[in-house]
Amino acid sequence: MYFCNMEKFIVSARKYRPDTFNSVVGxxxxxxxxxxxxxxxxxxxxxxxxxxxxxxxxxxxxxxxxxxxxxxxxxxxxxxxxxxxxxxxxxxxxxxxxxxxxxxxxxxxxxxxxxxxxxxxxxxxxxxxxxxxxxxxxxxxxxxxxxxxxxxxxxxxxxxxxxxxxxxxxxxxxxxxxxxxFNRITVEDAVDHLAYVAGCENIEVEREALNIIAQKADGAMRDALSLFDQIVSFSGEKVTYKDAIDNLNVLDYGYYFRIVKALLENDISQSLLIFNEILDHGFDGHHFITGLSSHFRDIIVCKNPETIQLLEVGDAIKEKYNEQAKECSVSFLFKALSISNTCDLSYKASTNKRLQVELALMKISQITVEPVAVAPTVSATPVPPQKQVKNEEKQTVQAEKQEKSASSLPVRPKTTSISLSEIKETEKEKTSTNTTQTQEIPQNSNLSESVTQEQVEAAWIKFAEYLNKMPRLYSAFKAQKPILSENFVLQLSVPNEPLCNKIIEIKTKILKFMRAELKNSKIDLNPVVATASDTDKPKIYTAADKYKFLSSKNKNVEVLKQNFGLDY
Ligand SMILES: [Zn+2]
Structure with missing residues (x-):
């Protein structure tokens, strides 16, 4: 029977060649x-x-x-x-x-x-x-x-x-x-025609199987028919989705849905395991990564009702795409597509092709955690340039905010390990105005001790005292407050240029002292001259200063103080 089918179907491209205008497909x-x-x-x-x-x-x-x-x-x-x-x-x-x-x-x-x-x-x-x-x-x-x-x-x-x-x-x-x-034949038209041919030949087919065939044929009806022949000759009178993907060397959609789920959950291990499974099934990495790009493209297409018609898959799978589309942000999709596309382009030239794909998966799995500038496990990694720029921009704001709020707010314990909920919290804080709270201190127990803002301030005062032979410098130094930021960089906003120059001049000395004092060889110092707005603002150090500042912001503070007989 196997043989008989093959005889019968090897010619269906010719047998079902249209012979009237009405039967021309698409x-x-x-x-x-x-x-x-x-x-x-x-x-x-x-x-x-x-x-x-x-x-x-x-x-x-x-x-x-x-x-x-x-x-x-x-x-x-x-x-x-x-x-x-x-x-x-x-x-x-x-x-x-x-x-x-x-x-x-x-x-x-x-x-x-x-x-x-x-x-x-x-x-x-x-x-x-x-x-x-x-x-x-x-x-x-x-x-x-x-x-x-x-x-x-x-x-x-x-x-x-x-x-x-x-x-x-x-x-x-x-x-x-x-x-x-002449247009390329749409997948839908091709599927309809294949279903018609299958009906004429009494072949039972799963529509998803015909979808796979039509997609593989890429708009050519003739190719679709010969692929159909090929599968029928293999699987006989019942053609399933599995027959189609096995025969046509098509990677099951299921893999892509699973791997994207893992990537969204930042689960590197799971995504690497799924990739390994795919390689075990005999697919090569390039096949996978181009498929992954297409998968991201298909999800993007699902994001907009106007473009959803560009998705050429069967209804059951369309539903799955819709579900996954709801879980992906557009920015995640764009970044992921860009990473997978870059991997696709550089794949051929790469000497370690597997690693190339794995690297892309790792990068994609980190997209949704990227907003956290310092992750605990990667504290030794240098911060990407754009983040440093951001930090510099933030720095003056931070200095200002710090003055306003640092001593009034209870100092938040600097966490050394960040849980997922805290990551989200940190993200929220970043978007809010309170930037001082975002400074998470990384820890790398092998290389350096963790450092807190208090320790920095204490060490700084110690250093200032070390300068007490030079009274002017001593008091100038004591009045400054370095602020600990990412990667152990101490941001120092100084009121004038001469002082800034002096600090730069003795920076090596300062660092030597601070590094020894804080037992951390990564400590660095970034002195900048404060902008006018910083210096014009009255400094808030004492409780009285704080009260003055708060009551100027909100008159009710004064009322509150009087009504309840409060004192600062
Ligand atoms: Zn005639």
Missing amino acids: QKSISTTLKNAIINNHLAHAYLFCGPRGVGKTTSARIFAKTINCTNLDEKYEACNKCESCEGFNENRSYNIHELDAASNNSVEDIRNLIEQVRVPPQIGTHSVYIIDEVHMLSSQAFNAFLKTLEEPPEHAIFILATTEKHKILPTILSRCQIFD
Whole structure:
């Protein structure tokens, strides 16, 4: 039975070749226009059929030729397939049709032979149709020889030129032809046609399987039919989704849904395991990463009701895409797509291809944790440049805020390990105005001790005291307050340039002292001259200062103090 099926199906691309305009798949408007030309007897002498391979150009040309010559058109103006002319066409022995494949016959000689034939009027029927396939392949001399015939064709001659590469056709030819642009067959149309063929052959099929076939065929109906044959010859009278993905070396959608779920959960291990599973199934990394890019693209498409029609999958899987789309932010998708696409482009050149893909997965899995500047496990990694810039921008604001709030607020314990809930909290704080709270202190027990703001301040005072032989410098230093920021950088906002220069001058000394005092070799110092707004603001150090500041912001503070007899 296995063998019998193979015999039966190996030819379905030919067996189910459309023989009427109505049965041409996916080219409705072209079929209608050609039919109308026949009905109204408005035939041109030359047509140019353009479009990708396998979309029905030659088939439409043959149907056109047959229909023009049919002596007994049916009520829908389709060829009858019964008259002498139609039978001649259907049995490939009609003299009314001449086909030249310009890909292999592109010399002047070949064209001259064709031109010779054009002179002879047809014995049966009214028109002779000359189909020149891959017409862009004709040599320029052959083109020129042909041009003359195209300018003054005999009454009975109709030329149909077909090409996959319209841009290679000379303008002199284009201007003499009626041009038809054939579309790629949509997945939906291809699936419908495959379902029709399956029905005719009593094959039971899962629609998802046909979807896989249609996608793999990439818009070419001919390819879709031969892939269908291939699977039927393997799996017999029942074709399942699994048969299709196994046979066509298509990676199951399921893998992509699972891996994206893991990536969204920042689960590096799980994503690497799934990738390993895929490799174990015999798929190569490149296949996977291009598929992953397409998967992200498909989710992006799902994000907008206007573009959802670009998603060419069956309904069951469309639902899954919709679900996953709800879980992905657009910015995650764009970043993920960009990473997977970069991996795709650099894959071939890479010497460690597996690592290349794994690296991409790791990067994608970190997208949604990226807003946290310092993660506990990666404290030794340098901060990316854009973050440093951000920090610098923030720094003056931080200094200001610190003055306003530092001593009034209970100092938040500097955490050394960050839990997921805290990460979210930190993210929230970042967007709010309170930037001082975002300074999470990283810890790397092997290399350096963790440091708190209090320790920094204490060490700084100690250093200032160390300068007490130079009273002016001593008091100037004591008045400053370095603020601990990411990667153990002490941000120091100083009131004037001379002092700033002095600090830079003795920076090595300061660092040596601070590093020893804080037992942390990563401590660095970043002194900047404070902007005018910083220095103009009254400094808030004492409780009285705080009270003054708060009551200036909110008059009710004063009322509160009086009504309750409070003191600071
Ligand atoms: Zn007929």
